[in-house]
Every structure is written in structure tokens, then in C-alpha cells.
Amino acid sequence: MDVFKNIIATKIAQATDLKIEQIKSYIEIPKGNENGDYAFPCFRLAKELRKAPPVIAQEIAEKVLVNNINNAIDKIEVTGGYVNFFINKEEMAKQILANFSNQGQYGSSKIGQGKNVVIDYSAPNIAKPFHIGHLRTTVLGGALYNIYKYLGYNAIGLNYLGDYGTQFGKLIEGYKRWGNEYKIDEDPINELMKIYIRINALCKEDEKVLEACRGNFKKLEDGDPYCVELWEKFKKVSIKEFQKIYDLLGSKFDSWDGEAKIAPKAKEVIKILEENGTLIQSQGAKIVDLENEGISTPCMIQKSDGSTTYASRDLAAIMYRAKTYDFDKALYVTSYEQILHFKQVFSVAKHLGIDDKYVKGLEHVSYGMVMLPTGKMSTREGNIVKIEDLLNESIKRAEEIIAHKNPELENKEEIAKKVGVGAIIFSNLSTSRVKDITFDWNAILNFQGETGPYIQYTYVRTQSVLKKSGYIPEIAEVSFEWLTDNYSQEVLKLICKFEEILEQVTQKEEPAILAHYLIDLAKAYSSFYNENKIIGENEEIQNTRVYLTRATGEVLKIGAKLLGMEMPEKM
């Protein structure tokens, strides 16, 4: 509520020599209700004014009181070194609900207008199964994509497919050797994975095989027809499989261009770096030394056999994206295993001769790993949990619960899908990015407490109330005096915070902030719901509480949608 903050800051400014902006940065929101709605701590002023904080607080409080001609502030209290401001509860409710639009766009803004944000996320490797490790980037990137859009940015979602590199040399080698032993047409990804695991094992045993694999990749890069044909086949079947998962998760991308498309442009990168003298020869390869940047590992740009590297392709991608999208921000959503890689690439990007704006806009959005209780997942070793299995299991769980709690429900399958998938998405987004996640079936299939289904359930209850009330009032029919109890006020304050929460998410690239917010809102509404009778009181009260219910439901729905969760109307 900037309105009230402004009023308070203005009043303090009148009472002191401080500047409004400075006062505003000091004003904070107290923890408990007993300390009011806003607080001004005087500790920092103590040194300058050479007085004890409580004395300063007392003086400010008195001066502000004298000037108080505004009915927004109910009372001012001094506790310790704080001046605590209590806002008139009716005014609070009035301001917040007046601000609440009925257009289904609450919290959206134009702060991002004219800014392009490219978000590189999901990016699964072709011919490898989509496992729960990939879920985080897919869901995290998707949420950022939605939220940036909602704030007015021109967000561009890139699914930078891992369709290139020595791994394909390996796959081609394996296919050449044992392709006819596997039923690739029936179950492509799993069969290809078996080949991949087998060829990896062989590479470990025999250095010559590994060289052959690298040779295959070089051939692929040089356009060898057989290799290209195989590669295209692998790619086609893989995308088909991935799309199934994206359909379930609701993931959308604006571009599916993979590394292969970018790879030819890597030569230009090499040329630029060579010409401006950044590139040096080392053991037959070409590298950029980054000692001066504080990075002790040099960045390899070209391998000794002349093929491109991950880094050179990423650099080419930066140039391509700068040119194509003119980005203000370029986000890379990958696990923290790649921190060094992006540090190197972003450093080398300074030497590409592109506008400084692009270099500054590069940002690695890293996240922790998903581990199994038995340790790290590895496609090569075959100990993975596939996303498809996880989603299906979760949907099954939702079906069981519905069968038990609400057997009469219509469209059971559709709702079970929303709930099951929502549970998975939410659980992926509810912990901060940096944290590792140990995968646990019990935890992820729990639908109680701080979970996706809890938010959905709360929303369903709001809709149930609206339906039962049969009439959605206008703001003019709301009597703010019925919103002065602590439960209503709690809900109101949260509704008010929504837009600020969305901005925080983009500042920190952290959708978990929104996830926690939705939990808080759902909890506050549940308490409100439990303590107040909504329908059947007199018309005035009913209209008021129904209005609050409607507002809450809308924020929950918008917020969930931004995270990538669908809201059922019943469950």
C-alpha cells in the first residue's frame, strides 16, 4: 500500500529534516499485528541527532500527531525506538479493494513494456529420456516466462534442444553396431537410451571406440549424409515424445531451434576471436585465457580436431539472439553444474564486439540438483525417474483421492490431471532455486499442507461460495466496516501485495516467492472462511464477504496460472 506509506512518509518529513525518499526506505512493515501496520525505526537517526532512539520516536510521534488531519491513521504508538502507525481499517479495505480491478488482469503491469527477455529453458537432449532432473528447468523457466509476460515484457521462450555434440557421435556409433538389435520404432527413446548406455560402457573400455564416436560427430558436422539422416531420425522421434510431456505440463515455446542450427555460426565466433587476438593455441585446440577475469580455467572455443565446442556454440547463440531478438535480458535456466561454463561464456562474450547492453543482459538462472535417495541420477547408468511416470503416478493419486472424497464429481479424469500435475509443478517451485531436492515419492504425492492441491482446494471453495451466493456484488455494494476484523484484514493485505510479489520474482528470478505467497493467501482465506459466516448474514455483510471471496479467488487463480498450474472449478 504505497498510498499509506506515502502519507506516513510525508508526515514524518514534515516533522523532521529527513527527505521523503530516505524515510520511505526506512519504513517497514512490523511483524506482529500489535505493532501496527507500518513502523518507522529511529535507531539510525540516533547518532546524528545525538539522542536515544525512544526519545526521537516520541518526538516524531508527537509532531506527527499535531499535524494529523488525515483520517487514514487511527493511532500512533511509540514502542522502544519505533514509531508504529495504525491505519484505519476501513480505509485500508477501501483503498485495497478500490485498487482491485474486475478485469481478470489484477497485478499485471506495463513495467516491462518495450523490453525483450529471452528465456532459455527446458532444452532436453535429443534421444535421451525426459527425467525429473529436467522438470526443474522446464517448470522454472515456464513460470518466469509467464510472469515476465504478465508484467508487460516481451518474453521469448527458447527450447534450445540438445541436438548436437559428441553424444550423437556415440549414438550413431552404437546404432551402426547394434541398431538392428533394438526396436527403435516402437519405443524410440528408451531403446536409444539402451544403445547410449551400451556405447558409453564400450567407450570406457576402449579408447578407439571413443575416437570413432568423435569422428562421427565431426562427420555429422561436416554434413555426412548417413550421419545426418540418422540424426534427423533421432530428433524427430524425440520431439514427438517431449511434446507429450509439454502438453501435460502446459509448456510453451516460441522457438525450438537447437544447437545444431546455431553450430554453423560458431565458425564466425572463432573468426572474430581469432582476429581480435583473444584466441590462443593450446595443445592443438583454441582457447581463451580468462586468468585476468579471475577464472582459472580457460574457455575452449575449438577442439583439436577442428570441431566446435559447447562454449563456442553458446557464444554463437548469444550473437544470434542479440540480432534476432534484441534482448534486454537473456536468461539461461540450467542446473548449477553449469555455473563455470556460463561464467566463461559471459566473459568471452565481451570480446565478440556486440553492444554492451547484450553482455550486461546475460544471466544464468541456476538451480539445485534433483537427487534420488540413492544418489545422483545418471542416464548412462539408467537410474532415473522419468517425468512421464511421475506425472502419471501423481494423476493416479489424485484419481484415488477423488474417488474417495468426491465420487460424484463430473469430469474426474480432467480434474485429476489438473490436480496431479499441479501438485508436481508446485512442489518443484516451492523451494528456492539454490536448494538441492532429494526426490521422495511420499513427499511429492502428498496433497496436504503447503502443496499445489491445497491452493486449488482453497480456490474451489471460493468458487463454491460464489456459486452458492448466487450474486456477485459491485464494489459500491461493499460495506468496508465489515472488513475490519483481523482475518479479513490479513487477506486484504495479501491481495494488496500481489503486484509487488510478481516484481520480486523477476528481480530475483525466483518463482518460489510467488509459490509461498499463494500459500499465505490460501491460508489467510481459509482462516477467514472458518471464522466468518459468508452467506446468510444480512445482505450488506454477505455482499462484502462475497466480494472479498471473489477477489481472493481471482488472485489465487491468476497466481497459480502464472506458475503453470491449472485451477479446477471443482475437485
Place this chain on the structure above:
RNA sequence: GCACCAGUAGCUUAGCUGGAUAGAGCACUCGGCUACGAACCGAGAGGUCGGGGAUUCGAAUUCCUCCUGGUGCACCA
């Protein structure tokens, strides 16, 4: 060895650029469905915020150091 990240209740975790009594959820104990959906609400118990030091009126938060765990460190991507 060097670099980066993390360590908060039995488990999973929140804590904004330092601010009031460190908030939740799960599990556990107890209470609440003849008011609108109990996938809910309320109460209780559970904490040397990894250890130590420093800065400060004030530190979970900043700095130093140590311990523990994770990740990375040129021809995988």
C-alpha cells in the same frame, strides 16, 4: 589443491537491501463437520539459526576463520 553454493525444529523449509518474541508445512498429541467443501481450521509440543571470532545500539542476515555436505575445474553438453 583451487573456485562456487548450501548448512535454520525429527523431516521439508520461510525469513526483503541488518531491526521488535526466528514464521510455516509434514510427522506427533489434543479439539472442531445440523454455517457456505474437513484435500480444511484451531491448540500443544518441538530451535545453542553448523562451531568460533569480528563489526554494530542491534546479526539467522555483513566480514573473517574452521567444520560438514554438494557442485565445478579444456577436447561431455
